[in-house]
Amino acid sequence: xxxxxxxxxxxxxxxxxxxxxxxxxxxxxxxxxxxxxxxxxxxxxxxxxxxxxxxxxxxxxxxxxxxxxxxxxxxxxxxxxxxxxxxxxxxxxxxxxxxxxxxxxxxxxxxxxxxxxx
Amino acid sequence: xxxxxxxxxxxxxxxxxxxxxxxxxxxxxxxxxxxxxxxxxxxxxxxxxxxxxxxxxxxxxxxxxxxxxxxxxxxxxxxxxxxxxxxxxxxxxxxxxxxxxxxxxxxxxxxx
Numbered sequence: 001x002x003x004x005x006x007x008x009x010x011x012x013x014x015x016x017x018x019x020x021x022x023x024x025x026x027x028x029x030x031x032x033x034x035x036x037x038x039x040x041x042x043x044x045x046x047x048x049x050x051x052x053x054x055x056x057x058x059x060x061x062x063x064x065x066x067x068x069x070x071x072x073x074x075x076x077x078x079x080x081x082x083x084x085x086x087x088x089x090x091x092x093x094x095x096x097x098x099x100x101x102x103x104x105x106x107x108x109x110x111x112x113x114x115x116x117x118x
Numbered sequence: 119x120x121x122x123x124x125x126x127x128x129x130x131x132x133x134x135x136x137x138x139x140x141x142x143x144x145x146x147x148x149x150x151x152x153x154x155x156x157x158x159x160x161x162x163x164x165x166x167x168x169x170x171x172x173x174x175x176x177x178x179x180x181x182x183x184x185x186x187x188x189x190x191x192x193x194x195x196x197x198x199x200x201x202x203x204x205x206x207x208x209x210x211x212x213x214x215x216x217x218x219x220x221x222x223x224x225x226x227x228x229x230x
Contacts, residue, residue, distance in 0.1 A: 033217050043208055045161075045221035047119075052217075091160060095217065105151070105176075106219055108160045 002027045004094050006109035013082045014117050020067075021077045021112045023092030031097040034068065034075045035106070040088040048090070051075065053097070079114075087116040120145055122222035124211050130228045131201055138197045139225045141211030146191035151212040152184070155224070161210065167194050201229045 003026045013019035025034070036048040051059045051068050058066050063083075067076045079086055092109040121144040131137050141150065152164040164184055165173040173186040187195045198205055206229045211222040 035219075037221075043155075043224045043226070045210065045212075045224075047218060047220065050218060095219075097217070105163050105166065106161075110160050 002029070002032075002094055002096065002107050004092050004107050004109035006090075006092055006112050008112045009110070010113045010115070012115040012117060013079070013086075015082055015084060017082055018078060018080045019082055019114065021079075021090050021092075021114065023075045023077070023109055025073050025075065025092075025094050027073070027094065027096075029096055029098060033095045033097060034066075035093040035095070036064070036066070036075075036077045037091045037093060037108075038086075038088045039091065039111075040085075045091075049077070082116050084116050084118065087114060089113050119218070120147065120213055120220045122211055122213060122220055124222040124225050126225060127223065128226040128228075130230060133202050133229055135201055136197055136199045137201065137227060138195050139209055139211070141194045141196070141222055143192045143213050147213040148191070149213065150188060150194045151219070152186060152194075152196045153210040153212060153221075155208040155210060157207070164196070164209075198227065201227075203229045205229050 005024045032053045034051045038046045038048050049061045049064050063080045065078045089111045091111045093106045096104040123142045125140045150167045153161040155161050163176050164179045165175045167173045167186050167188040169188050169191050185197045208224045210224045
């Protein structure tokens, strides 16, 4: 079974600085998707970025980028120029790309709470 | 992306009662998902609802406790039955297009 591990329960960063959130996963599959979701205090889950395992190029969305290391099964999120609005809970998630006759479920890590200090 | 709404946004209920949560998607989708997020925890999938068929429940969740309806391609309900304080959680509806999955704003349930 696949597992997702986020080893940093809490992180903090100064406004305008850069922070990296860690995520590792365990799978025997070769084809899958990885995601980072943000959950602010409003509790709305917001998709931040996704990465397809078959792509070697790291995904980037504005100030958010990932460092995807497939052999190491590592998927970290880098937030550049941190803003106060980035303060939230961040969840790493995995989904298999294997056809299973249905819809493969998301498997979430435990989350990392990010605080942004002015 | 899909826009997902949920009702109610929050509720406080007495133990032993039931609450039905509604989820509406702004486009037709095949699969809808219901998650539970206990205080300070990550998300746990309760069940997957496919229109026109019985929902598929994850280990630890049963239909008698969490009955789900999926009457059409844009709507689903989750009922939390015979509630106890342990059911106090955020319940989130989710759906996706392709390989991306989007979430509703959640329903915060408190059972007293």
